[in-house]
Amino acid sequence: MGKVIAGRLVRLIATLLAVTFLTFSMTALLPGDPVNAILGVDSVRDPEVVAKIRADLGLDDPFLIRYVNWLGNTVTGDLGQSYITDQEVISTISQRLPVTAQLAFMAIIMALILAIPIGVLGAYKQGKWQDSTTSAGVQVALSVPNFIVGIFLIWLFSVQLGWLPASNWNRISNDGLIENLKTAILPASALAMTQMAIFSRLVRSDMIATLQENYILAARSKGLSNRFILLRHALRPSSLSLMTIIGINFGALLGGTVIIETLFAIPGIGFRLINAINQRDIIVIQGITVFIATAYVVINTVVDLLYAVIDPRIRRA
Amino acid sequence: MGETVMRRKGLYRSVAFLAIAGLIAGACGGDDDSAPADTPSEEAEAPADEPAEEPAVEAGDVAEGDVDTAIEEEESTVAYGGSISVGLEAEATGLRPWEDTCSSPCYNMMISVFDKLIEMDVNGNYVPYLAESLTSNEDFTVWTMTLRGDVTFHNGVELTAQSIADMFPIQQAGAAGSSAIAAANLVSVEATGDLEVTYTLSEGGSAFPATLSRAPVGFVFEPAAAAADSEGFSMAPVGTGPFVIDSRDLDNETTFVRNDSYWATDPDGNALPYLDSISFRPIPDEGTRLDALLSGTVNAMQTLRQGTIRDARNARDEDGADITLYEFQGNNVGGGMYNVLVPPFDDVRVRRALTHMNSQEQVIEALGGTGISLPGTQWFSPDSPWWSEKVAEAWPKFDFEGGVAILTEYVNDPERSDGKAVGESIDVELSCPPDPTLIASMQVVEQLYTASGLVNVTMTNYDQQTHIGIALGGENGFVGNHQQHCWRWSSDDDPSVNLTPALAPPTAEIAEAIGLPGVVSPLNFSNWFSPTAFQAAVAATKTDDFATRYGLYESIMLEFADQVPVYYSGHTATAIGTESNVLGLNSWHVPSGELGIGFPNAEGRWAEVFISS
Numbered sequence: 001m002g003k004v005i006a007g008r009l010v011r012l013i014a015t016l017l018a019v020t021f022l023t024f025s026m027t028a029l030l031p032g033d034p035v036n037a038i039l040g041v042d043s044v045r046d047p048e049v050v051a052k053i054r055a056d057l058g059l060d061d062p063f064l065i066r067y068v069n070w071l072g073n074t075v076t077g078d079l080g081q082s083y084i085t086d087q088e089v090i091s092t093i094s095q096r097l098p099v100t101a102q103l104a105f106m107a108i109i110m111a112l113i114l115a116i117p118i119g120v121l122g123a124y125k126q127g128k129w130q131d132s133t134t135s136a137g138v139q140v141a142l143s144v145p146n147f148i149v150g151i152f153l154i155w156l157f158s159v160q161l162g163w164l165p166a167s168n169w170n171r172i173s174n175d176g177l178i179e180n181l182k183t184a185i186l187p188a189s190a191l192a193m194t195q196m197a198i199f200s201r202l203v204r205s206d207m208i209a210t211l212q213e214n215y216i217l218a219a220r221s222k223g224l225s226n227r228f229i230l231l232r233h234a235l236r237p238s239s240l241s242l243m244t245i246i247g248i249n250f251g252a253l254l255g256g257t258v259i260i261e262t263l264f265a266i267p268g269i270g271f272r273l274i275n276a277i278n279q280r281d282i283i284v285i286q287g288i289t290v291f292i293a294t295a296y297v298v299i300n301t302v303v304d305l306l307y308a309v310i311d312p313r314i315r316r317a
Numbered sequence: 318m319g320e321t322v323m324r325r326k327g328l329y330r331s332v333a334f335l336a337i338a339g340l341i342a343g344a345c346g347g348d349d350d351s352a353p354a355d356t357p358s359e360e361a362e363a364p365a366d367e368p369a370e371e372p373a374v375e376a377g378d379v380a381e382g383d384v385d386t387a388i389e390e391e392e393s394t395v396a397y398g399g400s401i402s403v404g405l406e407a408e409a410t411g412l413r414p415w416e417d418t419c420s421s422p423c424y425n426m427m428i429s430v431f432d433k434l435i436e437m438d439v440n441g442n443y444v445p446y447l448a449e450s451l452t453s454n455e456d457f458t459v460w461t462m463t464l465r466g467d468v469t470f471h472n473g474v475e476l477t478a479q480s481i482a483d484m485f486p487i488q489q490a491g492a493a494g495s496s497a498i499a500a501a502n503l504v505s506v507e508a509t510g511d512l513e514v515t516y517t518l519s520e521g522g523s524a525f526p527a528t529l530s531r532a533p534v535g536f537v538f539e540p541a542a543a544a545a546d547s548e549g550f551s552m553a554p555v556g557t558g559p560f561v562i563d564s565r566d567l568d569n570e571t572t573f574v575r576n577d578s579y580w581a582t583d584p585d586g587n588a589l590p591y592l593d594s595i596s597f598r599p600i601p602d603e604g605t606r607l608d609a610l611l612s613g614t615v616n617a618m619q620t621l622r623q624g625t626i627r628d629a630r631n632a633r634d635e636d637g638a639d640i641t642l643y644e645f646q647g648n649n650v651g652g653g654m655y656n657v658l659v660p661p662f663d664d665v666r667v668r669r670a671l672t673h674m675n676s677q678e679q680v681i682e683a684l685g686g687t688g689i690s691l692p693g694t695q696w697f698s699p700d701s702p703w704w705s706e707k708v709a710e711a712w713p714k715f716d717f718e719g720g721v722a723i724l725t726e727y728v729n730d731p732e733r734s735d736g737k738a739v740g741e742s743i744d745v746e747l748s749c750p751p752d753p754t755l756i757a758s759m760q761v762v763e764q765l766y767t768a769s770g771l772v773n774v775t776m777t778n779y780d781q782q783t784h785i786g787i788a789l790g791g792e793n794g795f796v797g798n799h800q801q802h803c804w805r806w807s808s809d810d811d812p813s814v815n816l817t818p819a820l821a822p823p824t825a826e827i828a829e830a831i832g833l834p835g836v837v838s839p840l841n842f843s844n845w846f847s848p849t850a851f852q853a854a855v856a857a858t859k860t861d862d863f864a865t866r867y868g869l870y871e872s873i874m875l876e877f878a879d880q881v882p883v884y885y886s887g888h889t890a891t892a893i894g895t896e897s898n899v900l901g902l903n904s905w906h907v908p909s910g911e912l913g914i915g916f917p918n919a920e921g922r923w924a925e926v927f928i929s930s
Contacts, residue, residue: 030783084410085567086548095567154605158612165614167404167600169569265600267568274601275408275568280782 019293079287089287100268104253106188111195119203142197150190167265187264206238247303255292388915391904399928400594404606404618408599411551414536415491424920431536431556435529439912443526457521464512470539478508483540497533523861524811559590559924572596591927617895619919624685650693652885654843660735668881673720683757693885695874696807705871711878749803751778795839845882891919901926
C-alpha cells in the first residue's frame, strides 16, 4: 500500500508542476501589457510607477526565472496580492471557497438524490418504457447547458412564483441556514442537473452489469424481494465507480461553477476569477487557477487512493 | 497664427501633457470615472441658460430614441424608514476615491458614503454641495472654496479646510487621484481659513469645478483614517455622506445605514436621508439583474445596456411589472475611431465613405436599442446644452450609394495611400471587445462594407483591457496598430475633460512639426490632429463664457464632421429601474433647493430616495 501511495504522490507532484507551468505560461501569453491593465491611463503618465510595477511583477525577468520565482512563492503558500484590490490572493480564496464548496456539495447531493432512483429504475426495467423515459430525460438533462437551466429556474421560481431570490448569497453566519439555502438552492439545482444525468447513467450501466452476476441469481432463487436485492446486493457493488466519479466531479465543480456563480451573482471562486479576468488581475488569475487545478488533482489522487483501499484488486495491480 | 501658437506653447504643453486623465475611462468602458466639468467662475453658471435651442431635427439617422425621464419635484409625501437593495452591474473595485477607478456602479456606492464638493444641478450647472461657495480669480488659476460649517465625518471628526488640504497628498499618491490632479493642473491645496480652501492651478482652467464634482478629487474622505489604513479604508470608508458603512461583503453585498447626523436637509428642512439603510449588490448578468428587480430580490437596479432597457420596458408595458424606469440619454456615444496614421484611413475619403456606409439605425437595432438610443452626430446628445444642430446636419449620415461612390474614387486612384493596385478592395480590421451585442453590431457593419464589394473586412475581438492597450499603442510611440476600433466617446462632464486630450498632438513628430515639441497626448486615439481644433479646445478652457465655449466646441465638432476621425453608433441610454413605490430618484436637490441633475449614467443619488407608503 505504501508503494501505491508513493507512486500516486509522485504522479501528483508531476501533474501539479505541469499544471502550474501551463497556468503561468497561458497568463504570460495573454496579449497586452499587464501594467496597462493595472494602471490604465496612468501607464502613460508616470514611467517610474510603471517601472516599479514591472519590477514587482518581475515582468522584466526571463520567463523561466519568473516561473521559478512564482512557483517558489506559491509552494510556500504566498499566492501574491491583487494589484487591483490590494487583497491577498490566499485570503480571497479562503473567503470564497466555502461558498463554492457548498454549492458543489449541494449539487452533488441533489444530483445523487435524483440519480440513484433513476439509475436503479432504468437498470431494473431495462428496455422497458420506464427505462426509455428516464433515459430520454437524462439525455435532455445532459444536453442542456447549466446556465440555460439556471435562467429557466430564475424565471420560474423567482420571477413567476416569487418563491426564491434571483441572485446573490445569504451567508449562514449573517442570515442563518434557511436564508442561506434560499439563495443556494437555485444555483445548486442548475449545477446538479448535469451531474444527475452523469450519475444516473453510471448507476444504470453498473447495475445492469451487477444484476447479471451469479450471486444476484442466487439471491433471487432464495426468494428475496426485488427491493432488497436491488438496494442491498446490487447497489452497493455498483457504487464503486459512482464514488470515483463523485470525487472527480466535486473537484471539477470547484472550478466549474464560474458561469453559474456569475449568472446568480454568487460570491464564490468562479465569480472572483471572472472579475479578475475582466480586470486583467494576473496575480489573482494565476492564484485561483492554480488553486482550482491543485484541488482537482489532489481530490483525484485521494479518490484513487480510496479506490485502492476499497478494492484490493486495484491495490494489487 | 504661428505667433499665437508660440505664445501659448506652455499652455498647450501643460494641457496636452498633463490633462491626460479620464478619457480612457469614458472611452471604451463608457461608464468610467473622470472629472466632468462645465462653465465655472463665480459659483458656476448655467450653460442651460444660454442658447440651447430646442433641436429642430433629431440627431443622426432616421432611427429615433425615446429616453427621457423628467426631473421634477416629487408629489408624493415622503416617508422615513425602510431599507432597499440595489442591483449594480459590477462590484466597486474599491471605495477609496483617491485610489480606485470609479465607474457607474461604484459611483452609486461612493455617493452614499461620500459627499461631493460640487454637484450638478438640473440645468447642468456646477453648484456648491459640500462646499458653500467656489470662486476664481480672473485667469482661473486660483480657486477659493468655502466649506459648509458644522459638518462631521462618520467617525466624529469635524470637517475643516485642513481636512481638504490633508486629503491632497493622499490624492497625489493615489492611482486615480494623481491623474485627475495632473489633468486639472492642480499644484496645491491650502487651508487659508477654518473653512476656506485655496486651490492653485499651474494653468488656469475654467472647468475646474468639474474636477471637484467627481470621484478622485471631488469626494471628501477623512484623511487621517485614509492615511492610517488605506487598504482597510476600502472596506470601511469614512466620509460625510448620507449613509455610513455597515458591512462590506465583496462581490456580494455592501450595506450602508442612515447617518443620523447628516448635515443636509430636503427643501422643507427635513433631515436626510429618508431610508434607514441601503445595500448594493453586484449582479453582472443583465438578465438576472432585471429578474432580481422583477422578483423583488432587489428593489432597484441599474443598467447601461439599451437591450436591458428594452426588456424592462417590455416587462412593465406588456407583462404589467410594477416598476418605474428612470431613463437617461447621455452624451456618451458609442461608435469608434479610424486610426488616421494607418493607410487607408489616412485618406479622409475612406473614412467618410465607411461612415456613409455604416447604418446607425441597423447597428442600434443589433444592439437592441431601437426606440431607445439616438443615433450620434457629435459628442453631445440633443438634450445637451452643447448639442449643435449645425453639426447634426453636417455629419455624414447613412448613404450607402454615396459611400460606395467615394470609396470607388479612392480605390481607383493610382495614388491611393494603401499602395494597392487600382481597383483592389481596401482592407479593414474592425475590432471590438467580445461583448455579444458589440459582435452583433460588428456583423452589421461587416455585411454593409462587404456588400459594397470594395472592402475586405477582418473582425477581431480582444478583452477590454487589451482593446484599450491596442488603441493606446504604447509599443509604437502611442500610434497603435489599430484600424477601425470600437470606442465610446464623451460623457456628461464638461466637454474639455474628454476633448482636450483627444485633440492634442498624438506623436512626437507631429508635435515637433507644429512647433510644440514634447507635447504628445497618448489619449488622442484616432491620431487625428488639427491645429485649429486643438487651439479651440485649449481656448475653451480659458473662458467661462458659455456662448464662446459653445462656439469653440461647435467648431471642433464641425471639423469632426468634415474629417471624420471617429464614427458613431448611437448614444448610450442608461436607466435605473425601481419598484414603483421607491421614489425620489428624479427629485433630489442641491443645497440651494434647486433640483439636481437626476441620474446620469445610471448613477443614483440615494439621500432623498424613500419608500412610498
